[in-house]
Amino acid sequence: MIYLDNAATTRVSAEVFEAMKPYFCEQYANPSSIYSFAGSAAKAVDEARRRTAALIGAQPNEIYFTSGGSESDNWAVKAAAEALERKGKHIITSRIEHHAVLHTCQYLEKHGYEVTYVSVDENGVVKLDELEAAIRPDTTLISIMAANNEIGTIQPLKEIGALASKNGILFHTDAVQAYGHIPLDVERLHIDLLSASSHKFHGPKGVGFLYIRKGVRMGSFLHGGAQERARRAGTHNTPGIVGLGAAAARAAAQMEETIEKETKLRDYLIKRVLDEVPYSRLNGHPSKRLPNNANFCFRFIEGESLLILLDQKGICASSGSACTSGSLDPSHVLLAIGLPHEIAHGSLRLTLSEETTREDIDVTVEAIKSIVERLRSMSPLYEDFVKAQREHGAQE
Ligand SMILES: *Cc1c(COP(=O)(O)O)cnc(C)c1O
Numbered sequence: 545m546i547y548l549d550n551a552a553t554t555r556v557s558a559e560v561f562e563a564m565k566p567y568f569c570e571q572y573a574n575p576s577s578i579y580s581f582a583g584s585a586a587k588a589v590d591e592a593r594r595r596t597a598a599l600i601g602a603q604p605n606e607i608y609f610t611s612g613g614s615e616s617d618n619w620a621v622k623a624a625a626e627a628l629e630r631k632g633k634h635i636i637t638s639r640i641e642h643h644a645v646l647h648t649c650q651y652l653e654k655h656g657y658e659v660t661y662v663s664v665d666e667n668g669v670v671k672l673d674e675l676e677a678a679i680r681p682d683t684t685l686i687s688i689m690a691a692n693n694e695i696g697t698i699q700p701l702k703e704i705g706a707l708a709s710k711n712g713i714l715f716h717t718d719a720v721q722a723y724g725h726i727p728l729d730v731e732r733l734h735i736d737l738l739s740a741s742s743h744k745f746h747g748p749k750g751v752g753f754l755y756i757r758k759g760v761r762m763g764s765f766l767h768g769g770a771q772e773r774a775r776r777a778g779t780h781n782t783p784g785i786v787g788l789g790a791a792a793a794r795a796a797a798q799m800e801e802t803i804e805k806e807t808k809l810r811d812y813l814i815k816r817v818l819d820e821v822p823y824s825r826l827n828g829h830p831s832k833r834l835p836n837n838a839n840f841c842f843r844f845i846e847g848e849s850l851l852i853l854l855d856q857k858g859i860c861a862s863s864g865s866a867c868t869s870g871s872l873d874p875s876h877v878l879l880a881i882g883l884p885h886e887i888a889h890g891s892l893r894l895t896l897s898e899e900t901t902r903e904d905i906d907v908t909v910e911a912i913k914s915i916v917e918r919l920r921s922m923s924p925l926y927e928d929f930v931k932a933q934r935e936h937g938a939q940e
Pocket residue numbers: 551552611612613614615617642644689691692693718719720721741742744750752
C-alpha cells in the first residue's frame with residue numbers, strides 16, 4: 545500500500561504511541577482529582593500543554609485542549625462572535641475555508657450575523673485588498689486558514705494579522721494543516737485564536753486545541769466542570785493530550801528536516817506529473833504551499849474514477865477534502881480559484897509524509913499515467929477533443 549492521503553489523517557508515530565500507553569491502564573486517574581495517584585496524569589497534561597504551546601510561541605495557559613480541529617473552529621468562531629456582539633455582528637472569512645469554519649459562519653448568518661466571504665486569486669491566496677476593503681466598524685472577527693487542506697496554499701498570515709490588529713479585530717486562523725508542519729508564531733503573526741488537530745501531524749485522532757490569546761474575552765463552548773480554566777468542560781482525554789504533546793515535540797525536533805525532505809519529493813512529483821501527463825495542471829500556489837501537498841486536475845478525467853483505479857493499485861489518494869468525498873458537489877475551493885465546474889470535479893490530491901519514498905512517488909506517477917491514458921481512451925469528450933486538435937493542426 546502507498547498512503548498519500550496525509551491531509552486526511554496521518555499514522556500515529558511509534559514514539560507518540562509509546563508516550564500514550566501508560567495513560568490507559570496504569571496512570572488512568574482523572575487528572576483533576578486530589579489524591580496523589582492523579583498527580584502523574586496531571587503532570588503529563590501540563591507537560592503536553594507546555595510542548596503544544598512551545599511550537600507556536602504561546603504560553604501554556606493560552607492552550608485549551610479540545611476534541612480536534614472541528615471543535616476548535618466552531619468554538620473560536622461562535623464564541624468570539626458572540627462575545628463581541630455589542631461591538632458588531634460582522635465577520636470576515638474566505639471562500640476556501642474548511643467546512644468547520646464555513647458551516648459555523650452559515651450558522652451565525654441564520655442567527656443575525658453578517659459574513660463577508662473574501663475571494664482568493666487563481667493560486668488560492670486571499671486577496672488582501674478585498675479583505676481590507678471588507679473591514680467595517682462593526683467587524684469583530686477575521687477567520688482565515690493558515691494553509692488550505694485541498695490545494696495546500698499558505699496564506700499571508702502576517703499581513704492578515706497586521707490588518708486585524710491595526711483595526712482592533714480578532715484574528716482566528718484554522719491552522720489544522722499547518723501546525724506541526726510549518727513554522728508558526730502567534731506573536732509575529734498577530735494571531736489571537738488558532739485551531740489545531742493532533743491527527744494531522746502523527747498524533748492520535750479526537751484531540752486538538754484552541755489557542756486563545758491571553759486577555760481575549762470569550763465564552764466557553766462546553767459547559768460543565770471547571771477543566772481548562774473553566775472554558776472547556778469535560779474530563780481530560782489524558783492519553784490523547786499526552787499524544788498531542790508528544791507529536792508536537794516530535795514535530796518541533798524534526799520540522800526543518802521534514803520540510804526539506806517533503807518539499808524535494810513534492811516538487812519531484814509535481815514535475816513528473818506535469819511533464820509526463822498531458823493536459824494536467826497543478827492547483828494551488830507553485831511555491832507558497834504546504835511541503836507535503838500536491839493537487840492536480842486532469843482534463844477529461846472524472847476524479848472519482850481515478851481514485852477508484854488508484855485504489856485498485858493500492859494507492860490511497862483523495863479528490864480534495866475527505867469530508868466532501870461521497871458528495872458529488874465540485875470542490876468549493878477549486879471553484880473559488882476559478883476552475884470551471886467540469887474541471888473542479890476531476891481533481892487529485894496527493895499528500896505526503898516524511899515516510900513517503902521516491903519509489904512511492906515513481907510507482908504512483910506510473911499508475912496515474914496509465915490510468916489517465918486508459919480513462920481518456922474511453923472518453924468521447926477526449927476523442928472529440930483530439931479530433932478537433934488534429935483538424936486544427938491540419939489547417940495550419
Ligand atoms: C482536518 C481539518 C479540520 C478538522 O479537524 P478534525 O480534527 O478532523 O475535526 C479542520 N480544518 C482543516 C483545515 C482540516 O484540514
